[in-house]
Amino acid sequence: MVWIPCRRAWRNPIFHGGLAAFAQQPMYRSYSLNYIAALATVLLITWPKEGFVNLRDLPFTYNALGGTTLIILAYLNVSQGATRSLGSRYLSLHDWLVLAPVPAGRFLRGYLAASCLELLLFWGLSFPLLILAAHVSGEPLLHLGTGMLIILVCVGSYRIVGVTLLTCFERDEFLLYILVRLLYVFFILGSGFVAPLYNPVLAFADASLWPHRLGSVTLLGLTLHGWVVTVVLHLLLGGGSFIIALARVHWVQRRGAPRETREEDRGHG
Amino acid sequence: MYRLSLWCILALVFGCVPGSVVAQVTMEARLGLQGVLRLGKWNVVTVQVHNLGGAVMGTLGVRTWLGSEARGDFHTTTFTRPVELPPGARKRFTFAVPISGIADPVEVTLRTGETVLAQQRLDLREALHAEQVIVGLTQDVSLDFLATVFTKTHTRVVYLPPSELPQHWSGYDSVSAVVVKGVSLQALSVEQNTALHEWLANGGTLIAAGDSQYTLLTEPRLRTLLPVEVLGLQQVEGLPAFVARYDVPFPETPMVVVRARLTRGQVLVGTSDAPLLVQRRFGKGRVVFLAVDYAMQPFPSWQGRGALWNDILQTPENVDFARLFAELGMLDETHPIMKLFGRPVLDFPSHLTIVGYLLLYCGLLAVLFWRMSKHQERCWRYWGGVVVVIVVFALSALSPLLERGLNQPALIFDVTTMELLSETGYAHLQGHLGVFSVRGGQFDLAFQQPETILRHTFTRGVGKAGKDLEASIAGSFTLHNIALEPWALRVFSTESMAPTPVQVIVQPHAAGLTIQVQNRGALPLQGATVVYQGKIFALGAVAPGEAVFDDLYPTLRNAESAQEMTWRVLLKRRPAEADTRIAYLQEVLLQQYFGDKRLAEASETPFLAGWLLAPATLVPASAAWPAQGVTLVVSRLTL
Numbered sequence: 001m002v003w004i005p006c007r008r009a010w011r012n013p014i015f016h017g018g019l020a021a022f023a024q025q026p027m028y029r030s031y032s033l034n035y036i037a038a039l040a041t042v043l044l045i046t047w048p049k050e051g052f053v054n055l056r057d058l059p060f061t062y063n064a065l066g067g068t069t070l071i072i073l074a075y076l077n078v079s080q081g082a083t084r085s086l087g088s089r090y091l092s093l094h095d096w097l098v099l100a101p102v103p104a105g106r107f108l109r110g111y112l113a114a115s116c117l118e119l120l121l122f123w124g125l126s127f128p129l130l131i132l133a134a135h136v137s138g139e140p141l142l143h144l145g146t147g148m149l150i151i152l153v154c155v156g157s158y159r160i161v162g163v164t165l166l167t168c169f170e171r172d173e174f175l176l177y178i179l180v181r182l183l184y185v186f187f188i189l190g191s192g193f194v195a196p197l198y199n200p201v202l203a204f205a206d207a208s209l210w211p212h213r214l215g216s217v218t219l220l221g222l223t224l225h226g227w228v229v230t231v232v233l234h235l236l237l238g239g240g241s242f243i244i245a246l247a248r249v250h251w252v253q254r255r256g257a258p259r260e261t262r263e264e265d266r267g268h269g
Numbered sequence: 270m271y272r273l274s275l276w277c278i279l280a281l282v283f284g285c286v287p288g289s290v291v292a293q294v295t296m297e298a299r300l301g302l303q304g305v306l307r308l309g310k311w312n313v314v315t316v317q318v319h320n321l322g323g324a325v326m327g328t329l330g331v332r333t334w335l336g337s338e339a340r341g342d343f344h345t346t347t348f349t350r351p352v353e354l355p356p357g358a359r360k361r362f363t364f365a366v367p368i369s370g371i372a373d374p375v376e377v378t379l380r381t382g383e384t385v386l387a388q389q390r391l392d393l394r395e396a397l398h399a400e401q402v403i404v405g406l407t408q409d410v411s412l413d414f415l416a417t418v419f420t421k422t423h424t425r426v427v428y429l430p431p432s433e434l435p436q437h438w439s440g441y442d443s444v445s446a447v448v449v450k451g452v453s454l455q456a457l458s459v460e461q462n463t464a465l466h467e468w469l470a471n472g473g474t475l476i477a478a479g480d481s482q483y484t485l486l487t488e489p490r491l492r493t494l495l496p497v498e499v500l501g502l503q504q505v506e507g508l509p510a511f512v513a514r515y516d517v518p519f520p521e522t523p524m525v526v527v528r529a530r531l532t533r534g535q536v537l538v539g540t541s542d543a544p545l546l547v548q549r550r551f552g553k554g555r556v557v558f559l560a561v562d563y564a565m566q567p568f569p570s571w572q573g574r575g576a577l578w579n580d581i582l583q584t585p586e587n588v589d590f591a592r593l594f595a596e597l598g599m600l601d602e603t604h605p606i607m608k609l610f611g612r613p614v615l616d617f618p619s620h621l622t623i624v625g626y627l628l629l630y631c632g633l634l635a636v637l638f639w640r641m642s643k644h645q646e647r648c649w650r651y652w653g654g655v656v657v658v659i660v661v662f663a664l665s666a667l668s669p670l671l672e673r674g675l676n677q678p679a680l681i682f683d684v685t686t687m688e689l690l691s692e693t694g695y696a697h698l699q700g701h702l703g704v705f706s707v708r709g710g711q712f713d714l715a716f717q718q719p720e721t722i723l724r725h726t727f728t729r730g731v732g733k734a735g736k737d738l739e740a741s742i743a744g745s746f747t748l749h750n751i752a753l754e755p756w757a758l759r760v761f762s763t764e765s766m767a768p769t770p771v772q773v774i775v776q777p778h779a780a781g782l783t784i785q786v787q788n789r790g791a792l793p794l795q796g797a798t799v800v801y802q803g804k805i806f807a808l809g810a811v812a813p814g815e816a817v818f819d820d821l822y823p824t825l826r827n828a829e830s831a832q833e834m835t836w837r838v839l840l841k842r843r844p845a846e847a848d849t850r851i852a853y854l855q856e857v858l859l860q861q862y863f864g865d866k867r868l869a870e871a872s873e874t875p876f877l878a879g880w881l882l883a884p885a886t887l888v889p890a891s892a893a894w895p896a897q898g899v900t901l902v903v904s905r906l907t908l
Binding site: 005023025026030032033036037040043044047048050051053055056057058059095122123125127128129131132134136137138140209238 | 404466611613615618619620624630633634641645665667671676709729732754755
C-alpha cells in the first residue's frame with residue numbers, strides 16, 4: 001500500500017526533475033548545516049546539569065528542542081513552499097504547465113513531493129538530537145514518535161499552504177511576502193492565544209510529560225487528546241490547501257491553453 | 270399511596286440482593302488497648318466478626334486519615350487483610366494503625382469484592398486519649414494511682430489479660446511500659462513473646478514487680494529477661510534503702526520482699542546481694558525488677574512511691590521537639606531522600622560527551638556536503654551517506670547514551686540504618702524510602718519485614734500524588750496504590766524489627782578490646798570498622814557465615830582524625846564501589862545517623878559500622894521497579 005504512492009511519485013516526471021534538482025542544489029546543504037547547528041546550540045543550552053533531578057521543574061530539554069525544531073521548520077516550509085523551487089525563479093506556473101504538459105493533478109503532486117524532500121531532510125536531521133533530548137527528559141519512545149509525527153504533519157501542511165500561496169499569488173511577490181509572514185506568525189504565535197488547539201508547539205508539549213494544557217476534546221462520544229485534534233486540523237488544512245492549489249492549477253491550465261493557441265495563431269499570421 | 274410504593278420498592282431491592290449478603294455478618298470494632306489511644310503512634314484496632322450465614326471470603330480493611338491539609342500531605346491509608354469466615358465462625362482480628370488526629374474517624378469495613386458486608390466508623394473523639402499508656406499484667410487493679418503520679422504527662426493504665434497482648438511489636442507502639450506482677454508470661458504465644466522482646470529491644474520498659482507468687486519470676490521467659498536471679502521470699506522490717514534513696518520515711522512494719530541476686534545490670538536501690546530495684550538495658554529498652562509488692566500495705570500509702578515510679582519509668586517530662594518538628598513537616602527537607610535528590614543520582618551523558626557527539630554529527634554531515642559539492646556526479650552516493658549518518662547517530666542516541674534511571678517507570682531508593690541491638694538478638698531498621706516517578710503511574714512497594722511501621726510520608730515534585738494508600742498486611746507487608754503523576758516523588762520513613770544478621774561480641778582487656786563479628790546474614794558485611802576512643806579500626810569485609818576476630822589497641826593508633834566529622838571519616842573509609850552513585854546513598858545515611866558529631870564525641874561508646882550493599886527495608890528484586898539501596902549497619906558495643 002505504501003509502495004504505490006512511492007512508485008507513482010517515482011514515475012512522476014515533475015518529481016523526478018525536482019529530485020535531481022534537489023540533489024544538486026547547494027542551498028539545502030548550507031541550510032541543513034545551519035539548522036543542525038541551531039538545534040545543537042539549543043540542546044547544549046538546555047542540557048540538564050550533570051545527573052541532577054530538579055524536583056521543582058519538569059525537564060525542559062525535549063520540549064525546548066521540539067519547539068525550536070517546529071519554529072524553524074514552520075518558517076522554512078511556509079516560506080520555501082511559497083518560493084519557486086524548481087527551475088528558474090522567473091519561470092511562472094503558467095510557463096511550467098506549458099513546458100511540462102502533464103495533467104494538473106499530476107503536476108501538483110509531483111511538485112509537492114519534490115518540494116517536501118527538503119522537509120524530510122530537515123525532519124530526519126533533527127531525529128537523533130530529539131532522541132537525545134527525549135532520553136534526558138525521561139520521555140518514552142511513544143512520546144518521541146508522537147512528537148515526530150506532529151512535526152511532520154504540521155510542517156508538511158505548512159509546506160502545502162506555502163505552495164498554495166505560490167500558485168495563487170505568484171505574480172504579486174509583495175503580497176506573497178506579507179502573507180507568508182502573517183500566516184507564520186499566526187501558526188506559531190497567534191494561534192496559541194486565539195485557537196490553542198491549532199498551535200503545533202503546544203501540541204508538541206501536550207504530547208510530552210508536561211501537563212496537558214490543551215485538554216481533550218470529545219467528538220461523537222470519542223475523547224481525543226489535544227494533540228490529536230491539532231494533527232487532524234493540520235491534515236484538514238493541508239488537504240484544503242491542496243484542493244485550492246489544485247483548482248488554481250486547473251484554472252491556470254485551462255486559461256493558459258486558449259491563450260497559447262491565440263499566441264500561436266498570431267505567430268503564424 | 271406514595272408510602273406504599275416506597276415500601277414496595279424497598280422490598281424489591283432487598284429481594285434482589287442475595288440472601289448471604291444481607292446482615293449475615295456482624296462486626297464489632299474496638300479502638301486502642303481497652304479504648305485508650307495515644308495520638309501520633311500506632312494504635313491497636315480489634316475487630317470481632319461473627320458469621321451467621323454461609324461461608325464468606327472477604328477483605329477486612331481499616332482506614333485511617335493521616336497528614337495535614339495545610340502541608341498538602343493529607344492522605345488515607347487502608348490496612349487490609351483477607352478474611353475467611355466459615356459458617357458460624359467467630360473470629361478476632363487485630364490491626365495496628367497510625368492515628369495522628371481525632372478529626373476523622375477510623376473506618377472498618379468488611380467486603381467481598383465490591384459488596385460491603387459490614388462497616389463501622391470509630392469516632393476518635395469518644396476514645397480515651399493519653400500521652401503515656403502503661404499496660405498492667407496483674408491480678409489486681411493496683412496500678413491506678415499511676416494516673417496521678419505524672420502531673421505533666423497524661424497517663425492511663427490499661428489492664429490486659431495475657432491473651433490480649435499484641436501479636437506484633439507494632440501493637441506496642443503506643444505503650445510506654447508493661448508491668449508484670451503475679452502473672453505468668455509462659456502463657457503468651459510465641460508471637461506475643463517475640464513481639465514483647467522486639468518492643469523491649471526497641472525502647473520499651475518491662476517492669477517485673479515482686480509478688481507472693483515469686484516462682485512466676487523464675488519461669489524461663491521472665492528469667493531470661495530479668496537482671497536478677499530470684500531466690501525466694503524474705504521478711505523485712507521496713508525498707509531503709511528506699512528511705513535513703515527517696516528521702517521519704519517508710520513505716521517500719523514487717524513486710525515480704527522477693528529475695529534475689531544481681532546477675533546483670535545496675536542496682537538502683539539496695540545492694541547486689543539484696544537488690545530492691547534493679548534495671549538492665551535490653552537493646553534500647555529496659556527491664557526493671559522491683560523486689561517489693563507495690564500493692565501490699567504499707568506501700569500504697571507511702572509518700573515516696575511517686576518518686577519511685579518516676580525512677581522506674583523514667584518518663585521524659587520535656588517536650589520532644591524533634592518529634593514535634595517531624596510531625597509538623599519541618600524536618601522534611603532534611604530527610605535523607607531529599608538530601609539524596611540534591612546529589613547527581615542520575616547518569617546523564619556529560620556536556621563534554623554531548624559536545625563531542627554533536628561535533629561529530631555536524632562534522633560528518635559537513636564533510637559529506639562538501640564532497641557532494643566537489644563531486645556533483647556522485648552526489649547520490651553522498652546522499653546515501655547522509656542517511657546512514659542520521660541512522661547511525663539515531664541508534665547511538667537510542668542506546669549507549671541512554672540514561673537508564675529516567676527511562677524506567679520509577680526510581681526507587683531505599684537507604685536504611687540497621688542498628689544492632691546488642692544482647693537482644695534483634696536489629697532495629699530505620700528505612701528512608703523514595704519513589705520518584707518520571708512518567709507517572711501506580712506503584713507497589715513490597716517490604717522485607719511483615720511488621721513494618723510507616724512513620725511519615727510526604728510528597729515533592731511537579732506532579733501530584735494519590736491520596737489513598739493501601740497497605741496489605743496478609744503475611745507480608747506490601748504498600749499498594751502509590752499513585753504518582755509524572756515527575757513526582759513520594760517519600761516514606763519506616764521502622765521495623767528483624768533478627769540481627771550480624772552478631773558482635775566484645776570483650777575489654779587491659780590495652781583495648783577483643784572483638785568478634787559474626788555474619789549470619791545472606792549478604793557480606795562490607796567495610797566493617799570499629800570506632801573506639803576516637804580511633805578507627807578497619808576489620809574489612811565479613812562474608813556470609815564467616816566470623817572475624819580482632820584485638821584492637823587504641824594506644825597504638827594516632828588520633829589525628831578525632832576532630833573530624835564522624836560521617837566524613839566513615840565515608841572516606843567506605844568500601845570502594847564501581848558505581849559512584851552508591852557513595853551518595855552512603856553519604857546521606859552517614860550524615861543522617863551521625864549528624865555533626867565529631868569522631869571523638871561519637872566514639873565515647875565504641876561502635877561498629879559497616880555496609881550491606883543492598884536494600885534492607887524493601888524487597889530488592891522486583892524486575893519492574895528495581896530498588897537501589899544500601900544499608901548502614903551500626904552496633905553500639907557495650908563493654
